Amino acid sequence: MQEFRPKIIAFYCSNCASSAADVSERMKQKISENVKIVPVPCTGRIEILHLLKPFEKGADAVCVLGCQEDSCQYIRGIIQVKKRVEHVKKILEKIGIEPERIEVFSLSASKGDFVDVINKMIDKVKNLGPIY
Amino acid sequence: MTEYKSGSNLEKVLKAGHFAVTGECGPPRGANVELVRKKAQYLKGYVDAVNVTDNQTAVVRLSSWATCLILKQEGLDPTFQMVCRDRNRLAMQSDILGVAAHGIKNMLCLSGDHQTFGDHPEAKNVYDIDSIQLISMVKKMRDEGKFLNGEPIDVPPKLFIGAACNPFAEPYEFRVYRLAKKINAGADFIQTQCIFNMKRFREFMKRVVDMGLHERCYILAGITPLKSVGMARYMATKVPGMDVPEEIIKRLKGAGKGKAAEEGIKIAVEQIQELKEMEGIAGIHLMAIEWEERVPEIVKAAGLYPRPKVD
Amino acid sequence: MIVAEQKPINEILDMIKDLKKVLVVGCKGCVTVCNVGGEKEVSILATSIRIARKKQKKEVEVGEKVLERQCDPEYIEELKDIIDDYEGVISLACGVGPQFIAERFPEKLVFPAVNTKFIGGAIEHGVWAERCAGCGECVIHYYGGMCPIARCSKSLMNGPCGGSNHGKCEVSPEIDCIWDKIVRKLMAQGRLDDLLKIRPPKSWLTARDGGPRKMVREELAK
Numbered sequence: 331m332q333e334f335r336p337k338i339i340a341f342y343c344s345n346c347a348s349s350a351a352d353v354s355e356r357m358k359q360k361i362s363e364n365v366k367i368v369p370v371p372c373t374g375r376i377e378i379l380h381l382l383k384p385f386e387k388g389a390d391a392v393c394v395l396g397c398q399e400d401s402c403q404y405i406r407g408i409i410q411v412k413k414r415v416e417h418v419k420k421i422l423e424k425i426g427i428e429p430e431r432i433e434v435f436s437l438s439a440s441k442g443d444f445v446d447v448i449n450k451m452i453d454k455v456k457n458l459g460p461i462y
Numbered sequence: 463m464t465e466y467k468s469g470s471n472l473e474k475v476l477k478a479g480h481f482a483v484t485g486e487c488g489p490p491r492g493a494n495v496e497l498v499r500k501k502a503q504y505l506k507g508y509v510d511a512v513n514v515t516d517n518q519t520a521v522v523r524l525s526s527w528a529t530c531l532i533l534k535q536e537g538l539d540p541t542f543q544m545v546c547r548d549r550n551r552l553a554m555q556s557d558i559l560g561v562a563a564h565g566i567k568n569m570l571c572l573s574g575d576h577q578t579f580g581d582h583p584e585a586k587n588v589y590d591i592d593s594i595q596l597i598s599m600v601k602k603m604r605d606e607g608k609f610l611n612g613e614p615i616d617v618p619p620k621l622f623i624g625a626a627c628n629p630f631a632e633p634y635e636f637r638v639y640r641l642a643k644k645i646n647a648g649a650d651f652i653q654t655q656c657i658f659n660m661k662r663f664r665e666f667m668k669r670v671v672d673m674g675l676h677e678r679c680y681i682l683a684g685i686t687p688l689k690s691v692g693m694a695r696y697m698a699t700k701v702p703g704m705d706v707p708e709e710i711i712k713r714l715k716g717a718g719k720g721k722a723a724e725e726g727i728k729i730a731v732e733q734i735q736e737l738k739e740m741e742g743i744a745g746i747h748l749m750a751i752e753w754e755e756r757v758p759e760i761v762k763a764a765g766l767y768p769r770p771k772v773d
Numbered sequence: 774m775i776v777a778e779q780k781p782i783n784e785i786l787d788m789i790k791d792l793k794k795v796l797v798v799g800c801k802g803c804v805t806v807c808n809v810g811g812e813k814e815v816s817i818l819a820t821s822i823r824i825a826r827k828k829q830k831k832e833v834e835v836g837e838k839v840l841e842r843q844c845d846p847e848y849i850e851e852l853k854d855i856i857d858d859y860e861g862v863i864s865l866a867c868g869v870g871p872q873f874i875a876e877r878f879p880e881k882l883v884f885p886a887v888n889t890k891f892i893g894g895a896i897e898h899g900v901w902a903e904r905c906a907g908c909g910e911c912v913i914h915y916y917g918g919m920c921p922i923a924r925c926s927k928s929l930m931n932g933p934c935g936g937s938n939h940g941k942c943e944v945s946p947e948i949d950c951i952w953d954k955i956v957r958k959l960m961a962q963g964r965l966d967d968l969l970k971i972r973p974p975k976s977w978l979t980a981r982d983g984g985p986r987k988m989v990r991e992e993l994a995k
Contacts, residue, residue, distance in 0.1 A: 379813060382820045386827070421817075424782050425825035462827055546927070551974065573934040576926050576944045587927075591974040594931035598971060610974065628935035636933075636956045639969060643931060647971055655935060702938035 336390040336455040338365045340448055341380070343373045343407070346397035346439040353442035361445055362452060372396070373434070374407025381418045381432060388462070391455040393448060394434040401439070408436060428458050467604065467650060468622040470567030471539035472511035474772035475745075476651065476680045481738055482745025483766050484541065484653065484682060485509035485757055487533065489524035498529055502536035504754040508761045510769055511539040511568055513653070513747070517548060520580025527557060530566045541624060542566050545574025550590035551599070551610055558600060562619030570624040570653065571596040594647045597625055601648030623648055627681075628655040629666040631703030638669045645679045652679055653747040656686035658697075659705040660736060667742050676742035683737045686749045687760060688726035691715050727760060734764040774803040774894065775867040776901045777810065777887040785818070786825055788884040789861055792833065795822070796859040797886070798852065798874070799839040800866035807901055809887055810865030812839045818865065818886065834859075843870025849877045856881060892923075909979025909986065915967065917958040922975070924951035930972040932956075 342348060348369070361367065370376055373396035384392050394415060396408040412434050419429035435447050466473050475482050485505045490497045505512055512533055516526040530540035542561045544554065561569070573593045577585045591599065599610050600623050607618040625644040629637050641652065657663045663683070670676055688694045691714045698706035710729060717725035730748075737743050750757050761767045789795050797819045804810030819835040826833040836859055840848045843866035852874065856862065861882040864871040868889040875883040891903035906923035913920045922928045926944045933952030936943030940953045959968050977983065 377813070379816050379820065382817060382824065385824050386820050421782065421821055422824075425786070425821060426828050427824065462830075573927055573929065573936075575936065578926075578944050589927045589929070590977065592927070592929040592931050593934075594971055595974045599974075626935060631933070631935050631937050632939060632950075633933070633937070633953050633956050633960075635960065636968070639965065640931075640933075643969055643971060646969070702936040702943045 334456060334460060335362075335364045336452055336460070337388060338362075338391045338393065338448065338451060338455065339384040339389045340365055340367045340393045340395060340451075341370050341373060341376055342367060342395040342444075343397060344369060344371050345403045346401060347373075347395040347437050347444065349439035350395070350437040350441060350444040353440065354444040354446075357442045359442070359445035361448060365448055365452070372402070372404045372407035373411040374402070374404055374409075376411050376414065378414050378418060381414060382421070385422070385427065385431070385461060390458075390461045391431040391433075391451060393432070393451050395437055395444065395447065396434065398436045398438060408434075427461065430454060430458065431461065468567040468620045470511065470622045471772070472541070472568055473622045473650070475510045475770055478770065478772045480745075480770045480772070481743075481766065482510050482680070482682060483508070483761060483769065484511045484513060484745065484747045485754070486513045486515065486747070486749045486751070487529065487754065488515050488518060488751060489526065489529040491521075491523055493524060495532055498524070498532045499536060501754045502533050502538055505757055506536065506538055507769060508758045508767060509538075509748070510745075511541050513541040513543055513570060516543040516545045516572070516574070517580070519575050520547065520577040520582070522581060527561050527564075527566070530561065531564055534565060539568065540566050541568035541570055543570040543572060544596070545572045546589050546592055546596060547574035547577060548588055550588050554591070554596065555599070555603065555609055558603060558619050558621070559615070562621060567620065567622055568624060569600060569621045570626065571600065571649075572626055593625065594643055597623055597644055597647040597649050605648075622650050624651045624653060625649040626655065627652045628703045629657075629663060630655060630659065630705040638666065638673065638675075641670065642673060642675055645675055649679055651682060651744075653682045654684045655703060656684040656749055657733065658710050659707050660733060662705060664740070667740055671742040676744070680744035681742055682745040682747040683740075683743050684747045684749060685730050685733055685737075686751065687730040687753065687756060688714060688722070689753060690722045690726070694726075727756060727763075730760055731763045734760070734766070738764070774806055774892070775889060776807050776891050776893045776903075777804055777867050777889045779809050779814070779818070779865070779887050780885070782818075782821055782825070785863065785884070785886050786822065789822070789833070789863065790831075792860045792882070794834045794836075794859045795861045795863055796836040796838060796852075796856065797822075797863045798843070798865065798870070799837075800841075800843045800864075800870055801839060802842045802844070802866070804866055804887065807895075808899075814865060815839055818863070840866075842866075843873055846873065846877065849873050852878065907980065908975070908977070909983075910976065915972065916955045917962070917964075919951055919955050919958075921951055921955065924949070928975075930975060 373394050402408045415434040423429045487501050514526045514529045526543050530542045533540040571593050607615050627641050694711045697704045714722045714725050797815050799810045799815035815837050819837045822835050842848050863884045863886045865886045871883045871885045892905040893901050893903040896902045908922050926942050937950040937953050942948035942950045
């Protein structure tokens with residue numbers, strides 16, 4: 331039987347999350363193949379539709395990686411996207427999809443936990459199973 | 463020969479210059495005639511008239527007019543209450559003629575608690591006219607013999623028109639003007655919301671007297687005896703437009719376990735005694751809600767028994 | 774503007790459960806302004822429906838279209854070229870839109886995706902409140918520029934009632950007592966005389982009570 335390898339879309343901002351990604355890279359950590367990373371100028375730019383579409387196309391999970399609330403370069407970007415992720419969780423729950431399939435993470439620019447966070451998400455989604 | 467607007471017992475007592483006492487009867491949640499008769503027996507002889515509430519707090523009860531009829535049979539002078547929440551102007555005029563036809567002579571005109579408070583919150587709102595427009599309408603029916611639309615009424619209703627007043631609701635500065643408005647519209651008597659803050663009530667009555675309103679309308683002060691600390695707290699915090707000073711709550715607490723009710727009655731009697739001497743006050747409206755059996759002792763303790771008989 | 778709120782997604786899914794092809798139609802008017810039925814919301818709803826139905830293993834084809842307004846037949850007409858591809862139409866416009874669509878395309882099933890709530894305006898970003906009851910006879914100038922018909926829970930014209938509670942309505946602390954505001958404003962303006970005037974009973978003939986209404990501009994109508 332083929333092992334379930336979750337398809338994940340990971341949006342990440344060009345500020346803190348990008349720095350965190352660089353640190354991970356320097357630590358020689360690698361991102362799993364089934365994860366597609368999508369850079370955005372700021373996570374605040376991500377709309378509800380961008381968060382829903384991956385699920386329509388068959389993604390098993392979506393993560394958003396951005397700044398800490400007090401260090402967002404665009405001030406409220408990360409706060410906005412957190413609200414949108416909450417909204418999408420509600421929609422997913424109502425239509426029978428586990429709300430845990432979408433998460434938002436605030437990363438510190440200096441810590442190299444970019445890959446760790448994504449890997450934890452992969453593990454969680456493995457337990458949930460494929461979306462459809 | 464005295465000319466009366468309605469000839470009700472309440473009107474006669476007030477016109478003769480006596481300090482009036484009115485009571486209240488909350489109708490049952492069913493066609494429970496026996497309960498109404500029982501309540502009537504507590505009040506008979508101790509009050510000059512009895513208010514009957516109209517779907518109080520928007521909870522369905524035996525209708526006010528039907529309960530009034532039973533009280534009349536028991537020998538009391540009922541005051542029919544009508545709220546604006548449940549009836550349009552057609553139903554109102556029709557019911558006004560209805561109660562008058564059955565010899566009910568007092569009527570209290572009220573806005574009514576919003577239906578969202580009650581047991582049928584999904585019901586449609588009526589509020590076709592407001593309480594002040596209702597007062598004007600009843601006056602027009604009685605004094606001009608005309609319906610709201612100006613057409614003649616063959617036998618006009620003879621009703622003594624009452625209204626409510628809440629001196630403690632906001633905006634405070636306006637309350638005395640709203641009272642004036644109700645009197646201008648035709649209110650013959652006013653019953654106030656129950657008073658606990660005597661100091662504020664005194665200030666309010668000063669303004670009323672300054673404006674000469676007490677000479678155009680009989681003002682009855684509302685009194686509710688407090689049964690318990692819990693009841694006092696509930697009224698202080700959960701009932702809009704109610705002012706229950708901390709001293710009152712302290713007095714009830716201080717009375718000791720199981721003695722709060724007696725203290726509550728004592729407070730009520732003290733208040734009545736002060737009101738007997740207050741300028742502009744023509745009587746009291748005693749609202750012993752679900753405590754009608756204590757009315758006789760309160761009336762006696764306040765020196766208001768026996769009630770005057772006016773022909 | 775007309776303020777509406779989207780129906781719960783499950784209610785919408787239930788409406789179309791037996792259909793295989795539906796068209797979601799938005800409106801660039803009021804429902805766009807209150808972020809309920811514009812272009813974005815059309816896509817979000819369409820995507821949500823597709824995901825839900827994919828999960829149910831009952832896939833559905835969902836088309837997306839936005840009209841300038843759904844309260845004008847000339848815009849409804851634009852659906853003519855695409856509507857035949859669909860069994861049903863979900864309209865995100867206010868109550869007027871789905872009715873205009875149903876009238877123009879009587880063979881199609883039409884479903885309302887929003888609950889039309891009231892005539893109102895934005896009081897802060899993301900919050901709309903009722904201001905007008907459409908009573909057909911505007912008299913806000915008697916009340917310091919405020920409407921007691923729409924904004925007083927009891928539509929009092931000689932308010933306030935005894936339930937006014939620290940400037941809030943007895944019905945809910947979220948509702949301002951409009952009479953508290955009216956009285957304070959007029960008293961501050963020295964207009965006590967206006968407040969003492971007894972306003973006569975309202976004629977509800979011009980309101981919905983008088984029957985469904987029409988407005989005609991003679992010089993424009995044929």
